[in-house]
Amino acid sequence: MSSGFLKRLGALVVQVLVVWGIATYFKQSLPAYPIGILTVFCINAILALSWNLVAGFTGQFSMGHAGFMAIGAYTSALLMMKAGWPFLPSLIAGGTLSGFAGFLIGFPSLRLVGDYLSVVTLGFQYIITAILNNTVKLTGGGLGLAGVPFKSTLPVTAVILVITMWLITNLVHSKHGRSFVSVKEDEIAARSVGIDTTTYKIMAFVISSFFAGIGGALIGHYMMYLHPDIFNYQKTVEVISMVILGGIGSLTGSIAGAFGITLLPEVFRNLATLFGSWGLAAAGAFVKKGWTVFYAIMFLLIMLTRPQGLIGRKELTWESIGKIRLFKKLQKKEV
Amino acid sequence: MGEFLQQLWNGLSIGSVYALVAVGYTLVFGVLKFINFAHGSILTLGAYIALLIALQKVVPFQVAMGLSMVLSGFFSMLTEQQVYKKLRVKNAPRLNMLITSIGISLLVENAIVVYFSADYHIYPRIMSGVPIQLGEVLIPPVDILLVVGAIILMLALWFFVNRTLTGLSIKAVSMDRDASSLMGINVNRAISVTFFLAGVMAATAGLLIGMKFSVNPALGGLFGLKSFSAAVLGGIGSIQGAYVGGYLIGLLETFGAGYISSNFKDAIAFILLVLVLLFKPSGIFGKGTKEKV
Numbered sequence: 065m066s067s068g069f070l071k072r073l074g075a076l077v078v079q080v081l082v083v084w085g086i087a088t089y090f091k092q093s094l095p096a097y098p099i100g101i102l103t104v105f106c107i108n109a110i111l112a113l114s115w116n117l118v119a120g121f122t123g124q125f126s127m128g129h130a131g132f133m134a135i136g137a138y139t140s141a142l143l144m145m146k147a148g149w150p151f152l153p154s155l156i157a158g159g160t161l162s163g164f165a166g167f168l169i170g171f172p173s174l175r176l177v178g179d180y181l182s183v184v185t186l187g188f189q190y191i192i193t194a195i196l197n198n199t200v201k202l203t204g205g206g207l208g209l210a211g212v213p214f215k216s217t218l219p220v221t222a223v224i225l226v227i228t229m230w231l232i233t234n235l236v237h238s239k240h241g242r243s244f245v246s247v248k249e250d251e252i253a254a255r256s257v258g259i260d261t262t263t264y265k266i267m268a269f270v271i272s273s274f275f276a277g278i279g280g281a282l283i284g285h286y287m288m289y290l291h292p293d294i295f296n297y298q299k300t301v302e303v304i305s306m307v308i309l310g311g312i313g314s315l316t317g318s319i320a321g322a323f324g325i326t327l328l329p330e331v332f333r334n335l336a337t338l339f340g341s342w343g344l345a346a347a348g349a350f351v352k353k354g355w356t357v358f359y360a361i362m363f364l365l366i367m368l369t370r371p372q373g374l375i376g377r378k379e380l381t382w383e384s385i386g387k388i389r390l391f392k393k394l395q396k397k398e399v
Numbered sequence: 400m401g402e403f404l405q406q407l408w409n410g411l412s413i414g415s416v417y418a419l420v421a422v423g424y425t426l427v428f429g430v431l432k433f434i435n436f437a438h439g440s441i442l443t444l445g446a447y448i449a450l451l452i453a454l455q456k457v458v459p460f461q462v463a464m465g466l467s468m469v470l471s472g473f474f475s476m477l478t479e480q481q482v483y484k485k486l487r488v489k490n491a492p493r494l495n496m497l498i499t500s501i502g503i504s505l506l507v508e509n510a511i512v513v514y515f516s517a518d519y520h521i522y523p524r525i526m527s528g529v530p531i532q533l534g535e536v537l538i539p540p541v542d543i544l545l546v547v548g549a550i551i552l553m554l555a556l557w558f559f560v561n562r563t564l565t566g567l568s569i570k571a572v573s574m575d576r577d578a579s580s581l582m583g584i585n586v587n588r589a590i591s592v593t594f595f596l597a598g599v600m601a602a603t604a605g606l607l608i609g610m611k612f613s614v615n616p617a618l619g620g621l622f623g624l625k626s627f628s629a630a631v632l633g634g635i636g637s638i639q640g641a642y643v644g645g646y647l648i649g650l651l652e653t654f655g656a657g658y659i660s661s662n663f664k665d666a667i668a669f670i671l672l673v674l675v676l677l678f679k680p681s682g683i684f685g686k687g688t689k690e691k692v
Contacts, residue, residue: 125494172677179434179497180676183627187669190621198662297620301505308498354513360506367499368485 076230083226087219099218101330106221107282109322110228112306113315114275119304120313120377121236122268123248124174128185129276129303131192134295135162136277137284138196138203141212151215155281162277163270170269175262189300196292208291216286224282228275233315235271244268305363311373316380321373328359401535406657407650412542412611414649415549419604420626421633421641422556423597429573429636430593431487433496437478437503438601439623445471445602446614447511450520460523468602475598476591478503484587504619511616522609545607552603553642556596560638569593573636621665625652628672634685643683 091099111133118124140158143149149157165188173184197205204210235241243264246254255261284290302325310321332355339348366373378384420442427435445467452463482503486496526544530537560566568589571579580586608614608622625648633644648668656664675682 123494125497172673176676176680179493180631180680182497183434183624183631184669184673184676186624187628187672190624191663191666191669194663194666297617298505301501304498304501356509357506357513360502360509363502363505364482364499367495367502368482371486371491371495371498 087222105326106225109319111279111303112318112322114272116307116318118272121244125182126185127182128189130295130299131189132162132273132276133280136280140281141284158281159274159277163274166270166273174265216282311375313377317375404536410650410653414646416604417626417629418642418645419600421629421645424630425641436500439619440504440507441601442605443619446605446609471602472595472598476595479594519613519615625668628668634682637684640684
């Protein structure tokens, strides 16, 4: 083990402790509503990071993320409920099974060139929905699975987000990470310099599916209820829109995008209440009902005017924040 | 034997719907080389525009359906001219077009949910529901309209593409966009016409589904995806391939559901899609493409 690795491991431990401390403090001092939003944000950020790994870094457009989330969610929930496993092993088992499913679906389809992967993975999601709907004895089928133990508290999800971020950041900055990017930039050129592109695509896909499974499991342990329709096409699009908002290929962008998309329905909900309190009941009802249309329009406008997302492929670091003009002026004044 | 014939008829009638949608994927893939994820939502849009017009109670339902076909065609064309074209002239990566088409499908479906709600909606009945008995086979009258109407439309499209100048320009653009532009073909016009035709076909499929079953805002997702599988099975880019693929998927699905298990009916098309992509990605009628550096 190199000293660089130990240094990074140390940084992880410090980050985990700090985030755990802050999250525990928030959990005790804040009301339930913001805690709920923050928890959902952490889960969404894990999902956005996992999709970004496969789409932003390897350029493989997976549309079956909800299917992997469903596998993780049901595995973890059922292991806890029916087999009596503790939380952490169930969570990891959910992620692992989801990663294995990623291997099964990725092995044949990642050899394909072009956009076919997105269709195959979308089909995979429909197959998972069909399986869940038809295994009534085990999963409750269309009736849903109630009574999933509540485990996704704010400190738990926040710490898992920090660990996910650390693992994925280290991965994309490693030799493997550069191979991922080479697949995205020019697959033929990458192959011609001896990079086994199929292996790297499968590797990225499996890791991405693993984290999607973890994220899905956390959703189940947060909502305490599972239904096959929770993990539908719309859910995948939601995750995709987080990454697009932040910028494809930017990890901190994914987190920012997850924050934006998590806040969006809350902003509209509060706006509706605000309009209502001004006596504009019709406008309030319009905003409350029609916000999904604004959301879709926003999605389209980003693609048309700023397809690289808000941050682009850059990363938000303390240095880059310091470079923003406003902060520069503040620093000069201090001097 | 009776059951076999019944399944055969059922497979043909649902296969007609898949063929109508599949040809739209194939046409658009031909000219722009990308999978139009918004194509399935045009199907939903067509089904709901007819319902919207019918609810005004000004014109009979038959007229509403005709209007819906034309309006959906124009909407499809509008998405191309206002959205995809802007990305095309900027030379944006194909991935961006794919994501944008997801955005359009999101817009259409969310707008329908907001206006109508996410429930199932039933069409006003315009034909008798009493099935016609032909030997041992029971045929609902709507099925006859479905199969005959779809076949007429498919033949019309085939004729248009192969025998008219505009149709031939679509063919030329799908072979080589730059070369056809040098030959004086109005590429933008050909692409717009392609989207219009694809939109009309998809909307017709949506209307036929509405008459046979019921409609809901998520209709386009599953039907679109199965039809895409049909287009790939037949060989994407080939019109007769889309027709054959559509009927094949319809038949395999009905026979699979009838003789194996109806629980996994929806999975059959995708399993087939994966198998085709693995063993013969160019499909039945498609030409293999060479990878150039």
